[in-house]
Amino acid sequence: MSHLSFWTRNDLPDIRLSGERRAHAQEPRSQGNGFSKAGNLRQRKTPANLNNSVTMDVDVDSDLQCPICLELYTYPIILPCSHVLCRSPCAEHLFDFNFIRCPVCRDNCYVSGGISSLPRVIALENIIERYKKEQKKDKSEVAKSSASPQPKQTAVQAASNGSNEDLAKSLTLLNNSVTALTSLASSFKTSESDVKCQHCKSATVKRAKKFCTTCRKFFCATCLRLSHPNKEPFINHEFVDPGSDRAASVSDHVKATGSAKVGISNPSSTMKFIVDAYCMLCTQPFISSSDEGIIHTGHPVVPVEQAYREFKTCMEDNREKLVDSQSKVMTTLKNLKDGLKDVQHVLARRRDEINMQCDALLAEVENKRSYFLCDLEYEERIHQTGLEDSIKTLEKVLGASQGLQSYVNDVMTSDKVPFLEVANTLNDRIVKASVDCENASGAQGPDMEVIHGKVVDCRREKVILRELSFLCPPSTPIVDVTRCSRSENVVVLALCPPSSVHEVVDQYEVHFCSEEQKNIQLEETVVVKNCVEDSCSTKISANASGILVLLLENLCRSTTYYFCLSSGNAAGRSGSSEVVQCTTLAEGENVIPAPVIIERLCKRFTSSIQIFSSSPVDVASEQKISHFLLYRQSPQNRVWKCISMYGREDHRVFGLEPNSEYEFVILAYNLRGECRLSNKVVLETTSSAAGF
Incomplete structure (x- = not known):
């Protein structure tokens, strides 16, 4: 449709000039720019001319203002309703997809190409530029005249002449604006049809903005947005202007019938028709006996009752x-x-x-x-x-x-x-x-030398603290099979302590079963607690001192067992170790003499306990029997720590907690993996006041 079709010559910026002012404003166009220095008053009194000049300047200024930002137009664009707005940011903020609501007439305008398709009013931009230049020129002339003093009568005469010249300039600018906008309106003007929207339910039916060739109906901007959402099947509908040839036949029919609805001669006749069909393609009910049925020719159509039942059932589901x-x-x-x-x-x-x-x-x-x-x-x-x-x-x-x-x-x-x-x-x-x-x-x-020896170096501790991070699950435990041993009813499993100082092991889980239990898929589990502080400071020496020991007691004689270990902490569990197979000894098969701890000869201190046993010196060196002292802090069900006795009768264990109970046992074993345990002794360290 034409963007300026609703503008007339009287609607353009000289619309505020009424009566005598309009007649005199139009007079220069018939006579040319016939303003002379002697006759610029045009038979009007000077005070009236001054007032009219000021009023005209205000009118022209307001006509060149955007109705939103109230400033002079910046990059003006014209809407389909013929009103002009600034493109940025005024018009951009009003756009909703392809619709814009005019802030002046409140009309919802459909713009198929978006804001970029709206034409730019270049003539109006030129008018605004000339207006700005005239304003600057007038201000400079007023400043010059006020700077140069003149006689009293001459100043009054100059003011009168200046006002008349301003009036002439304003009238000339206004006439040029009317001419430019009139030519702009004629350039955009096309044949505007008076076809009304066929979907408006209100009392005032709006003019049609688009014609849907698929539905064969005219729509205003509001009805088009509501009836044709941006989804299937409406996205495939084609729209043309109401004045196009494809819409001419339907437009003539609507004009001839005088009704906004196709096939209805007058509004009162709508009661004679009953909606009895529903178009599945257009998703709209219609009257099949009216001319509206022509629109849905070739479309899948079902009775209204059937459509109602199907939609109701579908909606309930x-x-x-x-x-x-x-x-x-x-x-x-x-x-x-x-x-x-x-x-x-x-x-x-x-x-x-x-x-x-x-x-x-x-x-x-x-x-x-x-x-x-x-x-x-x-x-x-x-x-x-x-x-x-x-x-x-x-x-x-x-x-x-x-x-x-x-x-x-x-x-x-x-x-x-x-x-x-x-x-x-x-x-x-x-x-x-x-x-x-x-x-x-x-x-x-x-x-x-003693004083120089008092040096503290915390670099290693700094590295440890620097590498400190969140707790991770421990690594898979490693069983040292070269140091494992067994007796008639005991199996000793030797574990290597964690390789990293940052690795924390709270407990070990030992899963084991005998040959018979393996056949029936039955296993036993023993959970052994671990002292994190002890395991972090433990070091393995060549004589097996520093290893962790698990004692599995009360086993059957001459029985093959399978052992599998895993470790865990608060962060999770490790993987399972390799399966270790071990067979207990038969009765009388063990040739290692049983070691004995003499409890009355043991000594207790604040942070250490001295164990006495003559067993390491009682055996001959040819037997190649080694003795190890195993100890752990009570309560029981903890990992044993192992230190070598070096063939001596007494051995002192350091680094114990004051006023705490510890359990001790001596392990004797040979190179064939046979072992025997001594009697278990529980001793308590003394308090800080009693120890020395």
């Missing part, structure tokens, strides 16, 4: 599905909320655990700092006391010797008789003073 979906959504929502609470609870607990672990680590660092500083303070006190005593002694000897030396000098200058009277005694004193000085000069200085 969809409603039930919607209810089920809503219940699922509610369940999922509840689960998500519960999961969020669990996440927050777990994170809060983990945060508290991290704070507790870091506080404990800082406490250990502070304890070590206090220990180191106290040790240095002790060394300082010992050395300071000894050195101060030596200094006092030397100062005393030095003072006495210096006094004696002064006295000797005086005696040496005296006469012979007085000199001989004190010479013998004085000579003895000199000898004694010399001996005292010799003895005093032999005092030793501080032992700097």
Whole structure:
């Protein structure tokens, strides 16, 4: 349709000039720009001309303003309703897909190509540019006239002439605006049909903006947006202007019938027709006996009752599905909320655990700092006391010797008789003073080697702290089969401690079964706790000291067992180790003498316990039997730690907790993997006050 078809010459910017003002405004167009210096008043009084000039300037300024931003037009574009807006940002903010609602007439305009398809009003831009230049020129002339003083009568006359010239310029600018916009309207103007929308339900039927060639109906912008959403099957419908040839036949029919509905001669006749058909393609009910049925020729059409039943059944099914979906959504929502609470609870607990672990680590660092500083303070006190005593002694000897030396000098200058009277005694004193000085000069200085040895190097600990991270599941435990052994009813499994200092093992799970249990797929599980502090400081030596030992007791004689181990901590479990096969000894097959711990000869200390046993020295070296001391802290069900006894009767275990119970047992085994355990002894370390 034409973008300026609704504009007339009286609708253009000189619409505010009415009556005599319009007649005089149009007079220069018939006579040309016939403004002379002598006749620029055009038979009007000067005051009236001044008022009209000011009013005209205000009118022209308001006509060139955007109705949204109230500023002069910037990149003006014209809407299908013939109103002009600034493109950016005024018109861009009003666009909703391909529809825009005019802020002046409130009409919903359909623009098929979007905002980029709206024409730019270049003539109006030129008018605005000339208007801005005239405004700047007038301001500069007023500034010049006010700067140069003139006589009183001459100034009044100049003001009158200036006002008349401003009036002439404003009228010329207005006439040029009318001419430009009139030519612009004629360039855009096309034949506008008076066909009304066939879907408007309101009392005031709007003009049709588009004609759907598929539905063969005219639509206004609002009805087109509501009846043809952007989905199947409407996206394939084709739209043309109401004045096109394809819409001419239907348009003539609508004009002839005088009704917005095809096939209805007047509004009162709508009661004579009943909607009895439904188009499945257009998804619209219609009257098959009217001319509207022609539109749906070739479309899949069903009776209204059938369509009603089918849609109602489908809608009921969809409603039930919607209810089920809503219940699922509610369940999922509840689960998500519960999961969020669990996440927050777990994170809060983990945060508290991290704070507790870091506080404990800082406490250990502070304890070590206090220990180191106290040790240095002790060394300082010992050395300071000894050195101060030596200094006092030397100062005393030095003072006495210096006094004696002064006295000797005086005696040496005296006469012979007085000199001989004190010479013998004085000579003895000199000898004694010399001996005292010799003895005093032999005092030793501080032992700097001990002081220089008090060095703390925390670089390794810094590396450990730098590599500290979140806990990970432990690695797969490794069973040292070369150090495993067995007796009639006991199997000893030797484990290598974790290879990394950062690896934490809280417990070991031992899964084992006999040959008979294996056939029926039955296994037993034993969980053995592990002391993390002990395992982190354990080192394996060449004589098997430092390995971790698991004792599996109360087994059957001459029975083959299969063992598989896994480790775990708070972060998870490790994989399973390789299966270890071991057969217990038969009765009387074990030739190793049973070791014995003599409890009454054992000694207890604050942080250590000394175990006494004569078994390591009772066996002959040819038997090649080794003895190891196994110990663990009570309660039971913990991993045993192993240290070699080196063939001695007594062995002292250090690094124990004060006032704590420990369980001890001696393991004797040979190179054939046979072993025997001693009696178990439980001893308690003394408290800090009782130990030494």
